[in-house]
Amino acid sequence: MATLFIFISFILNAVALLAIILLFTRQNRLYEVKRQQEKLVADMEEMMTAYLLEMKEENERFIKEFSSHPTAEDTFSIRTPSPPKAASEQTSADNIQADSLTISAPSMQRVRAAQVYNVTNKTPNEDGKEQIKENIALPDEQKASEDIFSLNEQGLSIGEIAKKLNKGKTEVELALKFAKTGKNS
Template sequence: MGFLLTVSFLIHGLSLFCIILLYMQVTKVKRIERLHQQNINKMEAAMSSYLAEFQEQNEQFLRQLRERSTSLSSEMEESSAKSPLVDEEDVPVQRVDLKSEPSQSLHELLSIEENQKHISTSFDELTTDQIQDLSGEEIKEFSVYLKGKGLTIEEIAKHLHRGKTEIELLLKFHQ
C-alpha cells in the first residue's frame, strides 16, 4: 500500500511539473504574440502616415500642375491674341534637296550598331560573380536585354540571382 502511495505522489509531481512547463510555454507564446501585434500596429501606423504624406504630395503636385496649365493656357491665349495671323503667301517656301547627304553617315550608323552588338555579347559573357556585382542601372539594362531575347521573368530572375517581383518591377518601370 505504501508503494502505491509513493508511486501516486511521483505521478502527481510529474504531472504538476508538466503543467508548469506547459504554462510557461503558453505565456511565452502569448508574450511573443503581443510583441508581434505591437510591431504590426507600428508598421500600420508608419504605412498610414507614409500614405497620407504621399497623398498630400500628390494633391500638391496636381494643384501645381493645374496652376501651370491654367497659366500656360492664359499665356497662349494672350500670345495668340497679340500676334497677327500669318498668310500662307507671306511665308517663304524652303526647298529640300533630296540628293543631299543624310545627317548621319553610314560609318556612324555602323559604329552604333557594332557598339550595340558589343554590349549584347558582353552581357552574354558575364559570370555569376560579375552579375552579382552589377549596379542597379546595369541590372535594369541586363534584364531588359534578357527580356528582349525572349526569356521569361522567372528565367531572368534565376539568371540574375534576384527575386521575381524585383525583375517584374524593373521591367514594368522600364516600359
C-alpha cells in the first residue's frame, strides 16, 4: 500500500511540474507581447514627435514667407484719381477726402459678395414683379397657342404648324396635348 501512495505522489508531482512549466511558458509569452507593445508605442511616439517637429518647422517657414510678402490690402488698395493741382493749392481737406475714397480689395470683395447674395435671394415682392412681367408676355403665348389650334383645325400636320410658327415640333405637340386635356376636364 505504501508503494501505491508513493506512485500516486510521483504522478501528482509530475502533473504539478507540467502545470508549472505550462504556466511559465504562458507567462513568458505575455511578457514578450508586453515588451513588443511597449516597443511599438515608443516607436510610434518617436514617429509622431518627428512628424510634429517637421510640421512645426514647415509652419514657421510658411509664416516667415507670408510675413515677408506685403499684405493684400497694401498691394490692392485703389485710390480714385484727383484732378491735378499745384502742390501749394492742395489743402488738408483734399488730403482727407482722398484718404476717405480709398477702397481696399477686401471691402470690394464684400460688396460684390453682397450683390451676388442679393441677386440670388430675392424678396417675394421682386418675384411677384417678375411674375407680373411674365403675365404681360402671356397674351403673345396665348396668340401662339390659338394659332396652333386654328392651324390644327385646318388639317395641317404638326411639322407644318411648327415651320409656320417657327416653333419646335415638341412644343406644338405639347400645346395640342395640353389643349386636349384642358377640354376633357
